[in-house]
Every structure is written in C-alpha cells, then in structure tokens.
Amino acid sequence: MLSATPRRLSPAASRDAALAAAQALLIESGPPAVTLKAVAARIGRTHANLLHHFGSAEGLQLALIGRMTTDITATIRDAVLRDSSAPPDPRRLVDLVFDAFDGGGAGALASWMILSGNRDALDPILAAVHDLVDDLAAGVEPAGRPIGAETLQLVLLALGDALLGAAMARALGLPRDTARACAASLLAQATPD
Incomplete structure (x- = not known):
C-alpha cells in the first residue's frame, strides 16, 4: 500500500496554498476558523510547516x-485607470469595495483581529489604501478633488x-443593497461633471 505523503511545494507555493485555504475558511466559517491547525489540515501540511511560514496564527x-488588500486595491486601481478618459462608474467602485469587505471576508477578519487586541491588523489595509489613493489622485481633474475623503x-x-448591513436593513425593512445605493449616490455627488 502506498502512503499518502504531501507533494513537495516551493516555499512560495506552500505559502500561497496556505493563504488560499485561509481565505476559504474565512469565507466559509468566519475569522475564528482561520487557525494554523485548520489551514494545515486543509492543505495537507503540518502545523509546524505553517509556523515556519507565518510564525503564528496572528502572522497567518x-x-x-x-x-x-493587495488584491482588492489592484482590482480597484485597474477599474479606475482602465479608461481614464471617462469617469469611473460609482456603483461599480462601491460594489468592488463592499464585496471585498463583505463577500471576501476582509471586514470581518480586520474587525476580529482588532477586537482580539491586534491593533497592527489595519496596517496592511491602511498602507494599501494610502498607496491606491495616491495613485488615483495623481493627475485628477479638478485638482484638489477630495479623493482621500x-x-x-x-x-x-x-x-x-x-x-x-444585513441585520440593519432587515430591521428597518429596507432592501439589502440600500447601503450600497447610498454609497454610490454619495460618490456620484462627489464626482465632477
């Protein structure tokens, strides 16, 4: 009988597999499910292997x-800069950002990490958003448009x-996408004609 040994992966491939598994666990079961043990089991690696790559569950x-954050800011950057001659569609931008925080699990993970005492959890988000805003503000007309705000x-x-959002919309008897519609309306009002 052949033993089922995990195939050898490069360190980068092992790290990528772990991050993909962690995101799947996040979406399926929420932030508390993103543990080294659960991710290791999902990808057929050992807890020690993941400790080597990430140092701790917090590192993972x-x-x-x-x-x-890098993935979503790249998507937004591409959406805005794809056709710089036309203003970006406010609803499309809203949907990209809202989907990242809700459907992608970034909002729940960031909140959970902060509430667990990890104040550094926002650092990657803040740095990536800052870089994105700098990129988008360069050459924007009219100059001084409040992209940061x-x-x-x-x-x-x-x-x-x-x-x-879901609970509040339900409690108020509003459609689930009301917050998205409000955000798109605010963004459209800020967009110059």
Missing part, C-alpha cells in the same frame, strides 16, 4: 489580510455594511 491572519467614506461604509 496578517498575511491573509495583506494579500486580500471619498475613500474614507467608502471604506467606512463598506466596513459597517459588512458587519451590520
């Missing part, structure tokens, strides 16, 4: 939030919606 979670508003609305 920080790497995951960093990866998720628009970004702050959009991110806070998306985070709040990820955490309380």
